[in-house]
Amino acid sequence: MRSISLALFVLLALPALAATPEELSAWDALYARRGDAAAVKQLDEALQKALAATPEDYEVLWRAARLRQWQADGTSDSKAKKSLGKQTWELGDRARKVAPERVEGQYFAALGIGGYSQAVGIVTALGEGLEGKYNERLDAALKIDPMYERGGPLLAKGRYYYELPWPKRDLKKSASFYQKAIAKHPEQLRAWLFLAETLLADGEEKQAHEAILKVTQGSVGYDPAEGQRVQGWAKKVQAAIEEELK
Template sequence: MRLKLLALWVLWAVPAHAADPALLDQLDALYAKRNDAESAKALDKQVSEALKAVPDDFDLAWRKARILQWQADGATEKKLKMVLGKQTWEAGDLAAKLQPARVEGYYFAACGIGSYSQAVGIMKALGDGLEGKFNERLDTALKIDATYEYGGPWLVKGRYFYELPWPKRDLGKSAEYYQKAIARFPQSLRAHYYLAETLLKDGKAKDASAAIEKVKQGSTAYNPAEGQRVQQWAKKVDADIQEELK
């Protein structure tokens, strides 16, 4: 009887349909090459098609959110960033619903709300009540695993304190969260880049220069697509810092 009950539990616990592990490996391989526009496009198409067949698959849902966030993060046109941010938010929420004990869904949903808020304007986002939705998801991610994605939840929280308008902005707290990520993941160029921007805004151009130098001289081997993107962004911040130091 116990064996029968166990067998029934296994059948209930394992989804009848789940993404093929080989497909997940293929999607991850494409994600590693996401700085190539064609690879990113192919990844987005493949994961979207897979979700149509298996709409409640956690591993597909968070991977969909991940590539959407990459696209939203790099979008310069506000309308596109807004659309991608909202889609990231929705895909992240789906993943969180499917696996509420895992960090991925909450993290990417928070990132999506952040991108959406940047696109519509922080003041409008605050007026629309998005701050609570953002922090609810991000704080959950921080509790589950703050080290995910090279300390991604710490970086997003630090960016939150950077982006807020006065008097809610807190550049000291912003820097503290980046330092947490740097202490654990010194190779993270984004952590040093965000720290440089925060220090510059805080009137600490000399310290900002030291931080941005770590971005310029740092290796991208830990995450080539990510590192190359951040190093490209760093050029403008470096120019702003040097102008301030004159």
């Protein structure tokens, strides 16, 4: 009886095995197919199971945050965006606690705060003191790897300056961050979309029209799910630009 108890104790004391390279590769392949709801469901279930087994595995944590960010980014329901944004933020923070020197945790934690802030309203988020928390994480990501996710941290910083209320809003500075990302990754359709919106808001309709055509006529081959989502959003922006050009 004592030997059985001792064996059980030894098993419980052993650290949980981290995700294998094969599992990580399979999850990334599912994420690449995230335009398919079935792939998202399968990935979500796999990551939740992995999180339960190894709650401090960095590779699992940031991938779970990435998936929640994709879901938050794609919903127009403020209640869902608030919940998904908070989950992204929390998973990102758990990841950055494990490996603060890695970009993924810092980046997705910042995006989670951004999504949460959009859901509750930017003015409310500023009142909750989230601006400093957002910039702390995003600035860390920018310092580690500004070109992560084809300039993702640069886009997030540009969007920050775009969405701030007056007098904090700075459209010129917003555009400059998108242009830095585009210089390195001209295939990045989200950068062109954000640039078009910023130029339109800044009264540069002709330049905005040139930028939006880069989206509508661009290839989605670099990331089909992302590209198709952005091209869907671009229709409304293009209509707004063309209305201003009349």
